Amino acid sequence: MTIPPATALAPEHGLPGHLVDFVSALRRHHVAVGPGETVDAARVLGALDLLHRDQLREGLAAALLRRSGQRGTFDALFDLWFPPALGAGSSDVDVPRIDDESGEGTGPVDVDALREILADLLRDGDEETLRELARAAVDAIGTSGAAGQGVRGQTAKPNWSAYQALGALSPDTLLARILDGLREEGDTDFVSEVRRREIRDRIARFRDVVREEVRRRTAEQRGREQIARTTTPTQTDQVDFLTANATQLADLRRTVQPLARRLASRLSARRRRSNRGRLDLRRTLRRSMSTGGVPMDPAHKVRRPGRPELVLLCDVSGSVAGFSHFTLLLVQALREQFSKVRVFAFIERTDEVTHLFEPGAELSGVMQRVLREATLTAFDGHSDYGSAFGDFLEHHGDALTPKTSLLVLGDGRTNYRDPNLRALAMMAGRVRHAHWLNPEPERSWGSGDSAATRYGEVLPMHECRTAAQLTDVVQALLPV
Structure with missing residues (x-):
């Protein structure tokens, strides 16, 4: 099999320009590639035999990729920018054909x-x-x-x-x-x-x-650009929770542990940077008396680090369940960052499901167990945020304390029922922090039966459509 040299693919710009185009395509598909990685890739092109396509693929991947979950996007774009052949290419396989009237095998394909x-x-x-x-x-x-007469007599492709x-x-x-x-x-x-x-x-x-x-x-x-836009697979952390298929959701679940480790390392770095505490102005001024009023030895307030309690209130109905499941798995992997984690699921009613997410619990099929074992419905099985909030306050209100951080997971679609803003305000008033994570795009908040904009007036609401967005939000909310 003859593999076309890379220079044949972009004669106007040559091999360096072709590499820059390839790197630009990676960036358009959310693969972060910097100048240093591009220089490394150029060295790879200079060191490898371009006719050995598999070696070229692995070499460029080693030079350009820095995070897991990017290989599928890289391979799809590599096949477009460094294809194994041009046109029909060459092949040692002869396609058998049916004999025509002359007895020669030039008829239709057999x-x-x-x-x-x-x-x-x-x-x-x-x-x-x-x-x-x-x-x-x-x-x-x-x-x-079949190729025929196209526009203005041209042969159609x-x-x-x-x-x-x-x-x-x-x-x-x-x-x-x-x-x-x-x-x-x-x-x-x-x-x-x-x-x-x-x-x-x-x-x-x-x-x-x-x-x-x-x-x-x-x-x-x-x-290439047009086909890349429509056929290149989305990176795992860029997949929309609400439109993800079963395979994509499974891929997302496999990224939970690496994502949790990355978040934990970032949190450790934040703690190291802030372990000295805030500047104590009074003590600093007292120390400066020994140096003529010059604050040569700043004093810092003693930090009293503490791990807050976390309460999660999750909508587990419909397509929102995939988002809630991933977030719960992520929090379960990060539970050592909190002194206590309690999980509550709701559809029309609210029930505690903390025991299903305890350390060592079997998490495969956990959402099916939530729906099967918890008491979540009362009438028609459609989301009723107002009723669920009221039920939570009535039966589980003691879970909210001044040490608690509250996270509400859901799209805020109430099916045109009472949103019960008063109950949500009471919940937010009892806790130290309260945030709402919404898997819908912000442009959809308030449309149709969505009460997201009204809920957003009670407590901060964050768009979390993808794992990348969720990572940023969770990182900002984690305790220091």
Whole structure:
């Protein structure tokens, strides 16, 4: 397989300009790359053989990435700026075609024969040839519109389609045939299951390669920047809680522990900087008498560090549950920063669920346990903030003390019911600090049945749509 040199991709600017364009694309997708990292990447380009694409990928990743969760974005952009081929590329795989009237194999693609080739490659695990087959298949059968007469008589360009290519090949339907060919007498159930999973993984990788090839060919037609805007995966900490799918939420949950460690280290640094306390003006002036009134030896007030109690009041209804779950996991990982943590969940009614988040508790499926074991509904199961606040004050008001920090998690959508601002004001008046974390964008506050703007007049409300925003807010609210 021939890999195009990087200089062929940007002849106007050469390799340095091409690298700068790549770095700019990373920055547009929230990957922080500074001048130092860019210089390091330039040295990598000068030290590596550009024809060894895998080495180039790893070298640039080592030079440019500084945080976890950025690799998916980097790989997607790398494939656009340093593609494995240009145009149809070259391949050692010949696409079989049906004989035409003259007896020559120049007719339509023989899909059945192509599927046989695919089955053999999947069985043998030849990754390189599978990639070449994917490229050849996309070029042969991966167009959703044939080239014809376009605007003003120009030849229309085909629309590349991974759906059409994969639909014709149907690689998933080859699994049983491949396993039958690999089955040997005396195979145990364990061996059969391992072999099944291996073939499934190869099929999944082939599907990914087809999609990558379609993405590359489309980028050549429409421009890298346009395709990058629409197809580059969002970094984990930039995923919107309210629109995240199950896979993204699972990725978010995996980032909780690293995020908590990072926040704890930042808190330690803040404490080191402030461990001397505030300036004690009176003692400083007294000391200055021995130096003729010059304050040569400043005195500081003795700090009395204390870890406050934390109370979390969480809406666990609908899509807000994903945001509440992630925040609860983050706080659970940071619980050593507080003397006591109590967790209350609500929908229409409020119930304490602290025991589900105690140290050592099993946190997988914890939200399902909250919904199953806690008493949260009374009528129709829709969020009722006013009723939940009143219920909290009536049954759990003793949880709020002058040492308590209160965090309310929710979108503030009351389903047009009484928001009960008076109850929220009473709660905020009993505690040391009170804040509201809202997963909706600020522009949506107050729209429809949202009482967020009215609640924001009672206590500070913070937009926390993503893990990055939540990190900044939690870092600012953590005790010093």
